[in-house]
Amino acid sequence: AQKVTQAQTEISVVEKEDVTLDCVYETRDTTYYLFWYKQPPSGELVFLIRRNSFDEQNEISGRYSWNFQKSTSSFNFTITASQVVDSAVYFCALNMDSNYQLIWGAGTKLIIKP
Amino acid sequence: KAGVTQTPRYLIKTRGQQVTLSCSPISGHRSVSWYQQTPGQGLQFLFEYFSETQRNKGNFPGRFSGRQFSNSRSEMNVSTLELGDSALYLCASSPGQANTEAFFGQGTRLTVV
Numbered sequence: 001a002q003k004v005t006q007a008q009t010e011i012s013v014v015e016k017e018d019v020t021l022d023c024v025y026e027t028r029d030t031t032y033y034l035f036w037y038k039q040p041p042s043g044e045l046v047f048l049i050r051r052n053s054f055d056e057q058n059e060i061s062g063r064y065s066w067n068f069q070k071s072t073s074s075f076n077f078t079i080t081a082s083q084v085v086d087s088a089v090y091f092c093a094l095n096m097d098s099n100y101q102l103i104w105g106a107g108t109k110l111i112i113k114p
Numbered sequence: 115k116a117g118v119t120q121t122p123r124y125l126i127k128t129r130g131q132q133v134t135l136s137c138s139p140i141s142g143h144r145s146v147s148w149y150q151q152t153p154g155q156g157l158q159f160l161f162e163y164f165s166e167t168q169r170n171k172g173n174f175p176g177r178f179s180g181r182q183f184s185n186s187r188s189e190m191n192v193s194t195l196e197l198g199d200s201a202l203y204l205c206a207s208s209p210g211q212a213n214t215e216a217f218f219g220q221g222t223r224l225t226v227v
Contacts, residue, residue, distance in 0.1 A: 033213050045218040095212045100170040104157040
């Protein structure tokens with residue numbers, strides 16, 4: 001069965017702190033794709049990153065970085081020097097070639113206090 | 115390039131009524147997926163259409179249906195509305211392969227009273 005687990009329901013930090021959002025996935029497929037999306041209060045899901053299962057290279061984009069580890073089935077997301085505008089709900093999702101749907105984690109609500 | 119457009123943005127319906135939601139994908143995208151988001155159940159997959167064919171369907175009752183037109187626009191219909199159908203309905207547009215990212219509309223907030 002395919003599954004995505006985001007164990008952290010809510011995280012609250014003070015601005016400028018670093019924060020890591022955890023994502024653990026389950027799939028028997030050897031080829032799969034992992035995604036992170038951000039959902040601000042407006043409701044629209046905003047795409048952040050896609051990672052293919054055969055590419056374990058970590059990625060950095062400005063203050064955002066992603067750590068993909070197949071050995072632990074994790075795809076964690078770190079925000080460095082957080083800002084109030086980073087406050088949102090963040091979702092991790094999984095897709096496979098054998099499927100045509102995104103399988104979602106429950107989301108982590110991130111609150112950045114000024 | 116225009117994004118994904120969902121109409122209407124907000125809707126209030128009475129139990130027992132039916133509703134139709136619309137989604138216009140990004141130009142050139144042939145896949146449209148629908149998701150229901152509720153505080154209790156999170157994001158749940160409804161169905162996915164590619165070139166007018168339904169390729170996958172989630173675990174929802176038959177009251178939920180959809181279709182896709184030749185211009186890739188999609189509609190979803192919910193008949194005999196129940197209170198539990200109150201949710202944010204999100205439409206996602208993509209080229210159609212699993213290894214491509216989906217882009218979402220702002221959603222339709224449906225309230226059933």
